[in-house]
Amino acid sequence: MDALKLIAQDSLKKEVPQIEIGDTIKVDVNIREGQRERIQVFEGTVIAKKGSGISETFTVRRVSYGVGVERVFPIHSPNVKGVKLVRKGHVRRAKLYYLRDRVGKAAKLREKIR
Numbered sequence: 727m728d729a730l731k732l733i734a735q736d737s738l739k740k741e742v743p744q745i746e747i748g749d750t751i752k753v754d755v756n757i758r759e760g761q762r763e764r765i766q767v768f769e770g771t772v773i774a775k776k777g778s779g780i781s782e783t784f785t786v787r788r789v790s791y792g793v794g795v796e797r798v799f800p801i802h803s804p805n806v807k808g809v810k811l812v813r814k815g816h817v818r819r820a821k822l823y824y825l826r827d828r829v830g831k832a833a834k835l836r837e838k839i840r
Contacts, residue, residue, distance in 0.1 A: 730801060731824070734779055735781040741764070741769065742801055742802075742808035743801075743808075743811075744811075745772055745784060745809060745811070745816075746772070746813075746814070747772055747773070747775060747817055747819070747820060747821070747822060748771065748772065748811075748814070748815025748816065748817035748822065748835050748838075749771070749772050749811060749813070749814055749815055750769070750770070750771050750811075750812040750813045751769070751770070751771075751772060751786065751811055751812060752767050752768070752769045752809070752810040752812060753767070753768045753769075753797075753808075753809050754766075754767055754771070754806070754807040754808040754809070754810075755767075755768055755799070755805055755806060755807070756804070756805045756806075756807055756839060761787055765807055768786060768797060769788060770786040770797075771786065771787055771788070771790030771796075771815065771825070771835065772784055772785070772786055772822075773785050773786070773796070773820070773821065773822040773823065774788045774820075774821045774822070774823070775820075776791060780802055781800070782800070782801045782802070783798050783799060783800050783801065784799055784801060785797070785798050785799075786799065787792075787802075787822075787825060787826075789833070790830060794826060800828050808835065810811055813837055813838065814837060814838040814840075815835035815837065815838060816835065816836040816837065816838040816839075819833060822835075
């Protein structure tokens with residue numbers, strides 16, 4: 727078991743972005759299409775964080791053409807090229823699953839005042 731922890735620690739050397747629940751972020755994702763590779767930007771609100779260590783993930787939600795889209799990204803994935811913070815959100819919950827039921831401006835979060 728300790729050998730697995732050592733292997734996990736070696737792969738944790740990647741710079742981990744400081745993201746919190748409620749933040750609006752842009753995630754640069756590496757997309758492979760046959761022999762070609764390109765970077766696609768997925769912008770949305772962080773509604774959940776889960777796990778720890780090498781298996782830590784975060785869920786990002788956005789509304790695209792009237793349809794809610796959620797993607798789960800592993801923080802330490804080599805396909806996640808970068809994460810940029812757009813704005814900080816003021817929330818009082820650890821999981822924002824209630825945003826799934828809201829439409830339009832009701833789904834917006836207040837911005838955290840620094």
